[in-house]
Amino acid sequence: MATGLIRRAISRVQVTSQAARLLVGRSHASDAKAQPVESKPNLKSFQIYRWNPDNPGKPELQEYKIDLKECGPMVLDALIKIKNEIDPSLTFRRSCREGICGSCAMNIDGCNGLACLTKISSDSESTITPLPHMFVIKDLVVDMTNFYNQYKSIEPWLKRKTPAPTPGKEIPQSKSDRAKLDGMYECILCACCSTSCPSYWWNPESYLGPAALLHANRWIMDSRDEYTQERLDAINDEFKLYRCHTILNCSRACPKGLNPGKHIQNIKRLELSS
Amino acid sequence: MGASSGPRRLSGMQKQVLALYRGFLRAARSKPAEERKQIESVVCSEFRKNSKQVDRKNFIYIEYLLRRGKKQLDQLKSPDTVGLSSLSVDSS
Numbered sequence: 001m002a003t004g005l006i007r008r009a010i011s012r013v014q015v016t017s018q019a020a021r022l023l024v025g026r027s028h029a030s031d032a033k034a035q036p037v038e039s040k041p042n043l044k045s046f047q048i049y050r051w052n053p054d055n056p057g058k059p060e061l062q063e064y065k066i067d068l069k070e071c072g073p074m075v076l077d078a079l080i081k082i083k084n085e086i087d088p089s090l091t092f093r094r095s096c097r098e099g100i101c102g103s104c105a106m107n108i109d110g111c112n113g114l115a116c117l118t119k120i121s122s123d124s125e126s127t128i129t130p131l132p133h134m135f136v137i138k139d140l141v142v143d144m145t146n147f148y149n150q151y152k153s154i155e156p157w158l159k160r161k162t163p164a165p166t167p168g169k170e171i172p173q174s175k176s177d178r179a180k181l182d183g184m185y186e187c188i189l190c191a192c193c194s195t196s197c198p199s200y201w202w203n204p205e206s207y208l209g210p211a212a213l214l215h216a217n218r219w220i221m222d223s224r225d226e227y228t229q230e231r232l233d234a235i236n237d238e239f240k241l242y243r244c245h246t247i248l249n250c251s252r253a254c255p256k257g258l259n260p261g262k263h264i265q266n267i268k269r270l271e272l273s274s
Numbered sequence: 275m276g277a278s279s280g281p282r283r284l285s286g287m288q289k290q291v292l293a294l295y296r297g298f299l300r301a302a303r304s305k306p307a308e309e310r311k312q313i314e315s316v317v318c319s320e321f322r323k324n325s326k327q328v329d330r331k332n333f334i335y336i337e338y339l340l341r342r343g344k345k346q347l348d349q350l351k352s353p354d355t356v357g358l359s360s361l362s363v364d365s366s
Contacts, residue, residue, distance in 0.1 A: 056328075056335035135341060143341065 041067040044120065046078060048090065049129040050139050059136070061127065062087075068120060075128065076104055076115040091139040099255060102190030106130055106140050112192040112253040131195040133204065146204060147191050150212040154235065156219060159227040177223035184218035184263060186256050187211060193250035193260050199243045207243035208235065210250035210260035217263040220270065229274060236271050244268075287336060294343045295321055301350045309357035313350070316360045 043065045051059035064082045071081050076094055083090045093103040097116045104115040107129045120126065134142035164171045194200050194209030208216070213235070220231050235241045241264070250260040284292070295317070302313040328335060349355055 051334075053335065053338050056332060056338070059334075135337070137338075145345070 039069065042069050044068050044123075045125050046082070047125065047127045048079075048082075048140070049136075050090075051136055052089070053138055061129075071120070073119050074116055075108055075118045075120055075126075078120055079115060079128070091141055093141055100188060102188035105190040105192050105195075105255075107132055107195075112196045112255075114190060114192070114255040117255050131191060133201040134191075134195055144191060147189075147194060147209070147211070150208050151189065151215060154208070154212055154216040154219070154231070156215050158219075158222070158225050160224070161226045171224045173224055180221045180223070181218060183258055184214055184221070187214055187218075187258060188256060190255060192253045192255055193258075196249040196253035197244075198247055198249065199245060203239065203243050206239035208240045210244075210264065213241065213244070213264045213267060214258065214260040217267050220267065232267070232271055232274050235267070241267060241271070287333070287340075290340055291321075291336070294340060294347065297347050298343075298350070301347060304351075305355075305357060313358055316358060320360070 046064045046066060047061040048064060049059060050062045064086055066078050066081060071077050074097075076097060079090065079092055080094075083092075092106070092115070094116065095101040095103040097104075099114050099117040102114065105112065106115055107113075108115065108118050109121065109123075109126055109128075112131060115128075128140065130136055130140045130142045134144070134147075137143055158171075160171075189211060191211060193214075194211045197210055200207055200209045216231060216235055219225055220228055225231075244261075244264050246261060246265070248261040251258070251262070254260065298317045299314065302310045302317070305313060324339060328339070350358060
């Protein structure tokens with residue numbers, strides 16, 4: 001909500017290690033042949049969204065310069081380096097560093113993605129802001145409660161009317177039925193898709209968003225689930241489902257390569273025939 | 275004099291803050307008596323402190339406090355929550 005109030009506060013903070021060593025190494029001409037050639041630091045500046053609820057003012061973009069030669073390839077490596085060496089007050093969520101937990105979802109250079117999976121681009125500047133149109137708790141941490149409540153509202157668990165065919169054992173499912181769930185079960189609930197959808201920006205409380213609808217389809221398409229018609233009726237609502245206008249920003253943003261737009265189309269197709 | 279007596283017009287945000295305050299006091303009523311006094315004193319002092327310190331036009335911060343307060347109220351309303359206490363840390 002605060003994206004319209006960003007003001008650039010340029011505070012140049014340099015990583016000093018490489019530069020200082022470079023100056024000291026060249027001081028004596030006689031030692032020149034014994035010194036190994038020092039490489040120039042490859043500096044890149046990151047403009048990172050900062051807002052502190054303890055000293056509340058307007059949110060700002062703060063600049064940090066990082067030597068890419070001393071940093072890992074991913075944006076998360078840069079953020080951790082900034083937090084360790086330059087500014088410990090930088091706040092962001094992270095956990096697995098391998099793109100499976102979905103904690104580090106943020107907006108990098110205008111595109112939503114996971115910081116641990118996004119390579120640092122070779123441009124001289126990058127802008128990192130929190131997921132768009134989400135309430136900010138601090139710096140890059142956003143309030144995900146509405147997103148999680150929408151996921152909870154579609155009842156993402158197996159519901160059956162009849163007991164399992166062999167009680168105490170798993171409900172059998174053919175390989176082809178299990179293959180129908182591919183492309184939906186991998187969703188890690190990072191919220192990159194929902195926060196990239198303009199329709200979700202304008203109606204976050206009433207529209208469920210691509211992530212929740214993807215999971216709704218996952219349970220609708222599950223052959224073991226017997227409440228298919230009830231699930232379809234629950235989301236057959238002008239706001240919950242039909243705010244989707246196939247903008248397809250969701251499929252573009254998904255860091256796991258899933259296609260929520262296709263699955264929402266599947267739900268709409270099923271609603272027509274039911 | 276010129277001072278406006280009678281009902282003052284409250285903005286939407288002011289109404290939300292008052293509704294939150296009312297919600298806290300109502301939740302406190304459902305708790306045991308000793309805890310109820312503690313809850314009321316903590317909530318009352320926090321709201322009073324914020325009303326004096328926070329600038330009326332700082333909408334972002336007020337909305338942040340409202341969201342935080344609503345979450346705390348939901349936690350307080352649950353029957354498992356017995357009471358609340360607050361700890362103030364001097365940021366110096």
